Amino acid sequence: MILRIKRLAALAAACLLPGLGAQAAGNAEQIVQSLRFDSRALQHKKPFGAVTAGSEVRFTLQALPGVEQATLVVAQRRLEGNQDLIEYRELARLPMQKKTRRHGGLEQWSVPYRFGAPAIYGYHFELRIGGRPYVYQNNADPVHWTKEAGSMGLGLAEALPAELQQLRRYRQTVYAADFKVPDWARDTVYYYIFPERFRNGDRRNDPQPGRDRYQDKDVELHANWLDKPFKPGTGDGSDAVYNNDFFGGDLAGIIEKLDYIRSLGANAIYMTPIFRAASNHKYDTADYTQVDPAFGTNADFARLCAEAAKRGIRVIPDTSLNHVGSDSIYFDRFGNFKSGGAFESAKINPASPYAGWFSFDASQAEPDRQFKGWVGVLDLPEINKASPAFRAFAYGNPDSVMKQWLDRGAAGWRMDVAPWVPDDFWRAWRTAIKAHKPDAITIAETWFDASKFFLGDSFDSTMNYIFRNALLDYAAGGDARKLAAQLELMREAYPPQAFYALMNLISSHDQARALHHFGYLDDGDQAKLKDAKQRLRLAMFFQMMYPGAPAIYYGDEVGVAGGDDPYNRATYPWADQGGRPDEALLAEVQRLTAMRHALPVLRHGSLGAPLYLDEHVIVLLRQDGRHWAITATNNAATPQTITLQLPPALAGATFGDALSQEPIQARQGRLQLTVPALFGRVLTWN
Structure with missing residues (x-):
């Protein structure tokens, strides 16, 4: 992916501090644009992904020389209902230390943090550059059905917002060490x-x-x-x-x-x-x-x-x-059961053995207003x-x-x-x-995003x-890079036992x-x-070759x-x-x-970042012990031929196509692969 940095030249020009010249502002802009943190790259965040309670995670931010101060800010998230409430309580502000040794001309700012009890945490980075405050935060990618934007991975550097509610925090899942899935x-x-x-x-x-x-x-x-x-x-x-x-x-x-x-x-x-x-x-x-x-x-x-x-x-x-049905032995709005329902024949029945299951408002004259239906649906009285x-x-x-x-x-x-x-x-x-x-x-x-349910205490x-x-x-023809961003979010946010x-x-x-x-x-x-x-x-091809059920x-x-x-x-x-x-x-x-x-490797095999990704093709590498698989899909209307750079273990491997049984040979660590139109291939080696 390409690092997406909001251009700040106009802002810098309009808001110069007294004595700050245009050249200094330009240098500051270059430094801001150089900021880099990728939550899925081990050189930036280690270990990868969700961690168990009590784990220490090291965060490393890169930038051109000139960052005056860098701070990691950690908060704990509270999410209730159908995302009706999302709020963060700040836990720590940790000064990051600049390493003396540079990497590719970039300075390294680093700090560890040990996470406590199982929860969903948020984090972002606050920086001072050219005397001004900036934030490095989650990107702005929309996530299906999810109110919090940001697919994680590479983020965005922007001016620090005045309101904390405007922050797009990275999210960190911390789960119980004894979380076990069948x-x-x-x-x-x-x-x-x-x-x-x-x-x-x-x-x-x-x-x-x-x-x-x-x-x-x-x-x-x-x-x-x-x-x-x-x-x-x-x-x-x-x-x-x-x-x-x-x-x-x-x-x-x-x-x-x-x-x-x-x-x-x-x-x-x-x-x-x-x-x-x-x-x-x-x-x-x-x-x-x-x-x-x-x-x-x-x-x-x-x-x-x-x-x-x-x-x-x-x-x-x-x-x-x-919730239950309004026509049930527990509620019995229509008098069909004669079982002592809590709202028998549309009347509140305090003597019902189920009376405590529901919340009633006897001050209302209209029966429809005397109880709460789930999301307003009166056929579905909500349970207390x-x-x-x-x-x-x-x-x-x-x-x-x-x-x-x-x-x-x-x-x-x-x-x-x-x-x-x-x-x-x-x-x-x-x-x-x-x-x-x-x-x-x-x-x-x-x-x-179901991360909060995967802490080891519910689902x-x-x-x-x-x-x-x-x-x-x-x-349907959408960009493969958007698919990858959504899948990579879950690979990072969900504990592996839940992800699989x-x-x-x-x-x-x-x-x-x-x-x-x-x-x-x-x-x-x-x-x-x-x-x-x-x-x-x-x-369905993609569904069958991807981790999960x-x-x-x-x-x-x-x-x-x-x-x-x-x-x-x-x-x-x-x-x-x-x-x-x-x-x-x-x-x-x-x-x-x-x-x-x-192929157990498709069900059990490790999964990393895509081995290859463009507008149409996504290639994934899987490993299960000595068994390897390369999976590739193509949503274009024409076949796509690509060249893959393989890890050393596969440099000269002869792969077999799982569906056609046709052999395909890697040469000097490279593999040329043609992926059929609107379909895919699974190549295996062991």
Whole structure:
């Protein structure tokens, strides 16, 4: 990357101190422009990346002679909610010492700092040059979904802002030394299922209009499995109610297709909630202790886990401990349960055993104003997570909900809307989960930089939306250097055990599917569909060769398209239901997952900064003991030929192409490589 320094000539000319001449100002500008700190370079920051509590880190800044003073400023970050609060408390101001020996004409300013307890820290450098204050801080790169700008690495030198809130601090993750992630996590390929739309294995449990209810309204059942999901107000013939249309997908359908899932190369199933709930998405939990009748029974869940285990597949369920459904045994707004809900028939019920789970305002006359819905959604009453009774029910009791489902075969939990739940809740929750089942995985739903969840006291992994957005942008034709910046941020900020366990998704039930992102709008345009599938193939290639756990959203592997909710939740196009799955695309995905499973270096191998990077091509070097791999991708419409400078260990290596088996020879430490258009290559050597 090129060091980006804001030009200060105009400022210097306008703000000269008395007696400071134009030549001095020009010299000061040159010194400011020469400032250099790269948080990923060992000559500037050692050791690299996230560190354990109590570790000492040495920071070194370079500049032309003339810096009068340099100070490292360290602060501790506090982040709450969905980035609703971000603030820093200053901990230390450390004078940096100038080394007498120069490097390439540049002076070295250095200081060590020993970090304390696990936390996210911030740091920046304050300098005095030509009698004026400057700051060297994080760059201004936007990070997907993240309020704090800056992808780290090379930074920017600027005039010191008057307000500290304007600083872009570098961020330093300090995590617990005993932070352990399940060993199996980095070897996982997830198959990500929205159960209502995957497979109907038992028609006897299909929701029936006139019999089953959605809150106080009727349900809708699609007669045709290949229908599009209903969206009120679009003229599709549906009623005016959202999330009340059903296709009949269930646990029996997943069990029926376990061999298919295994043939795809997946060895774990992550599925969105299956507990009893009124909606088709089931995030409006009605009863945490029961599988929804439309999905089957508790025994069916246990059978799913047992049958999956026979095939080497783990099952990870999903739920929210932040909110329940208004139509639930806990809240019972519509009087459907007669179970003593806390808001039974739209009236506050202080005698309810669940009354302490919620916060009510009895002074309000209007029922809608008497409680808080999560992000204002009244269908989802927000739980008071401080309630001791709820905490005991959720994870504290010997027969708590979390433990019950682990005992039925779950391999861990994916937790919905994790940022809305207090940190102390997650700390106690993790302790309970790991004590009950030490190798259970804990996965957060976070969309922004998830560093705060990887301190060793809450989660092992997260749904990696930064990866998703960066990779989709790249596969759509975006600059490879922007992809690299986002990925390098996570490599630096996340502890390695979490980084290698990240759920690296491409599509999800909350965002438009990949084909939609790549320009196919489900309108039958075959040229756009062909191009979109090629770009999906590129994205999945990258997903399979990169550290972390790839997640395949059901149907992506056979070309299912769809825009925003509800169209991203379309049914899988099974041939026996009249669908036309893309068998060629399926075979390609199987080939890629097989490559990943066959090459441990892709799952376990070390990862450094890109070996090569330009607008279209990104090349990564991996090492796992004596095994090496070079991975390269190209998002250009034409093949790209590049020359790589290899480390000495590979100077004369003969590599094999993991997909074509074609040999390729390095000569005198250099390797000429042609990367195919809109795809990639994996070269291996041992």
